[in-house]
Amino acid sequence: MPSDLTGLTRRPIAATDAATLADLLNAIEVVDVFGEYYSVEDAADQINAPLLDLERGTVGVFDGDVMVGYSSAAHKPLAEGTHRVALSGGVHPDYRRRGLGSELLATGIASARTLHAIHHPALTLAVDVQNNARNDGALACYRAAGMTPLRWYSHMRHPLGAATVDIPTPEGFVLDTYTADTDPEFFAVSNEAYLERRGGVPMPLEQWRGLLGWQAFRPDLSFLMREAHGGEPVGVLLTFSWDADTKATGIRDAHFLRIGTRPACRRRGVAGALIGHAVSHARDQGYDRASLEVAADSRAGANGLYERAGFTVARTEVSYTLNV
Template sequence: MAFDLASLTRRPIAAPDAAALAGLLNAIEVVDVFGEYYSEEDAADQINAPLLDLDRGTVGVFDGDLMVGYSSAAHKPVAEGVHRVVVSGGVHPDHRRRGLGAELLAAGIRSAKVLHAIHHPGLPLAVDVHNNALNDGALACYRAAGMTPFRRYSHLRHPLGAAIVAAPTPEGFVFESHSADNDPEFYAVGNESFLDRRGGVPTPLEQWRGLLGWQAFRPGLSFLLRDADSGAAVGMLLTFSWDADTEATGVRDAHFLRVGTRRAYRRRGVAGALISHALRRAQDEGFDRASIEVDADSLTGADGLYERAGFTVARTEVGYSLDA
């Protein structure tokens, strides 16, 4: 499709753009294959994220009413050592190979610098992106911008059924589904467990509330493991499932977005018990598979934990970074 870059409209993304953004992301999925489909509600969840600065951090590119490209920079409200701003973006397949991708990446990097100057000016800035490892065009764009690869991510899938590996629940521990009453404990366990990950910092409560407000959150498949004797919450698992994915693929996927164990209870089978319990419950509730994304170079060996539970690698994404 022939088009003139100068004729396209560029402006910050706004709440009324949810349907247009969903259309763009679904068109990108056909070619780039992230395994992610979006409804208008899902796109609205992304746009309305509590800490996303739409005016300073986003750019939407429009050909008439059609959104044909976007860039989004998400700053970290809490940062230690280095402020890592994650830039996301994409171009409609019909509008590629005209320089729009490079333009949007440059816009994302500029947005990252603006947000960094506001929120963490005293720290070094790193601008991070990630993409399907098979997307040669995007990776070439990153390299042309001076970015270098720094991390790999594995998207793992589990077929449920006979592939579920039974893992014993540690003696004296009990499971609880997510509720308003135990939500503060989910939050506390999640924050403590993620501090040991690369760049791990506490999740602000506002951000946590926004995440659990997504249409895709499944509280009945999200579990807390509690030490019955002490009453301490020792581990947690959050599950999400996107109806748009099911509609597009015919597959109901239970995605384990976060799994964590408190430091004092590690190496006692907590994570394995949570995963096994969640897999069995997903099976009982008619899901077709489960999935999770992990840092393939994790210092905690998380990929090995999931492989032992019966997960296999479905695709790999690669992260690129720029010291800015």
């Protein structure tokens, strides 16, 4: 390991870097504790995200053939008013406190500017990054770059087992599961439910296909609620489970990545029933735990909904933003 950064090389991340990226992310997890472990296949899912511009939006830092740091900027293909570019990145614990994190953050912001100029030059640009709220080093790095805290997120967990509460399906609704036939309805409801969170623009179909193409997607634990009369879909829940997490921790976790209800159908028990149904099915299929993430300041009151279903906060993450 070099005492400075002069022996390191930098280049865009390539599809062939999945194995060394997975090793880097797992080394970061040991110290930063996101609750996320990666297999080579999981890292490949990240690298091969349909809308990620590897050449313009990513940089890997290498010591020989080993990736020791990275930066990734993901632009929004559709945006209104403000174009929000999401950054991710990290440095191997053995290579920290030598300025590499600050360098990679600056690189990510520069990548965001480049992507913004290509895709949405007429809009304003905001650069966002999210990290564990206890990662003092990363948060200090964000502040030094002029970023300010924007939002806090609660990562919540449910122990399943005896803690599982049966929540009946509201009268007038029925449940369906994810299949190729119901996929268009899942997509439509998810887009409408998340529209305000995405700045008023829908998720592109290509991005949806990429998300559901992850090996972690669990269609048998993903549910659609529809009106009993007429069959109109009103709410969705998508579940993912990462085998690398199970291997590393011994805990089989069902992660509810997306839970959404169409605005016109909210406050009718749809989300609560979807969660209760998914929790019960996860328990019955032998999962050890269920988890989800929610904005801690959720205007929809989601925190209380999840607490009533038996979830408790396990950790908090914070997002920082830079208005460019």
